[in-house]
Amino acid sequence: MIVLTARYTITPGQIDKVLEYLREMAARVKADEPACTMYRVHKPVDTEDMLLLYEVYVDNEALEAHKLTPQFKEIIEGKVVPLLVKREREVFDLVLDAAE
Amino acid sequence: MIVLTARYTITPGQIDKVLEYLREMAARVKADEPACTMYRVHKPVDTEDMLLLYEVYVDNEALEAHKLTPQFKEIIEGKVVPLLVKREREVFDLVLDAAE
Numbered sequence: 001m002i003v004l005t006a007r008y009t010i011t012p013g014q015i016d017k018v019l020e021y022l023r024e025m026a027a028r029v030k031a032d033e034p035a036c037t038m039y040r041v042h043k044p045v046d047t048e049d050m051l052l053l054y055e056v057y058v059d060n061e062a063l064e065a066h067k068l069t070p071q072f073k074e075i076i077e078g079k080v081v082p083l084l085v086k087r088e089r090e091v092f093d094l095v096l097d098a099a100e
Numbered sequence: 101m102i103v104l105t106a107r108y109t110i111t112p113g114q115i116d117k118v119l120e121y122l123r124e125m126a127a128r129v130k131a132d133e134p135a136c137t138m139y140r141v142h143k144p145v146d147t148e149d150m151l152l153l154y155e156v157y158v159d160n161e162a163l164e165a166h167k168l169t170p171q172f173k174e175i176i177e178g179k180v181v182p183l184l185v186k187r188e189r190e191v192f193d194l195v196l197d198a199a200e
Contacts, residue, residue: 003142005152019195026198038199042103042192052105052192054154092142092152095119098126099138 001037001094002063006053009086015049021079022051028071035062056094063091101137101194102163106153109186115149121179122151128171135162149185156194163191
């Protein structure tokens with residue numbers, strides 16, 4: 001499994017709009033991308049204007065395909081990114097899962 | 101749901117030992133902590149000597165209880181932390197889950 005984390009630093013006052021777009025995005029991913037097995041958004045308990053995305057893909061090809069979908073271009077690049085101050089992404093191999 | 105991420109920067113040469121201890125830890129968490137619903141370890145695809153833990157708890161009390169378990173004291177504090185250069189932890193509320 002390949003995991004992408006994306007840390008969004010959001011323009012002050014825009015977090016509710018970003019969450020609305022991510023809700024739309026999550027629904028599209030769930031409907032259209034079976035190779036994305038998890039798509040989660042988190043809000044730090046003690047930091048304003050920040051969100052952390054945690055996305056799981058069956059392999060690297062699925063992650064690359066995700067970035068080429070209409071929903072990625074339309075919602076993430078078109079609506080979300082313009083509301084961000086900073087976007088930091090990292091890619092990981094899942095090496096241990098207690099549920100396995 | 102409460103999510104803890106822990107970013108470990110590991111003393112060079114010690115990552116295999118840390119992973120061995122985390123495997124032991126994950127088994128203990130799975131056996132003894134039903135309120136921890138996910139315990140995962142990730143390795144960045146392009147950074148050496150780093151691991152990211154992603155842990156999910158049903159609530160904040162479960163996260164606090166986790167830090168008081170014998171396995172946390174014995175394995176994390178006793179064996180893992182001495183092999184780390186840096187440990188950065190963050191706590192999040194899970195605000196959106198496409199699987200829901």
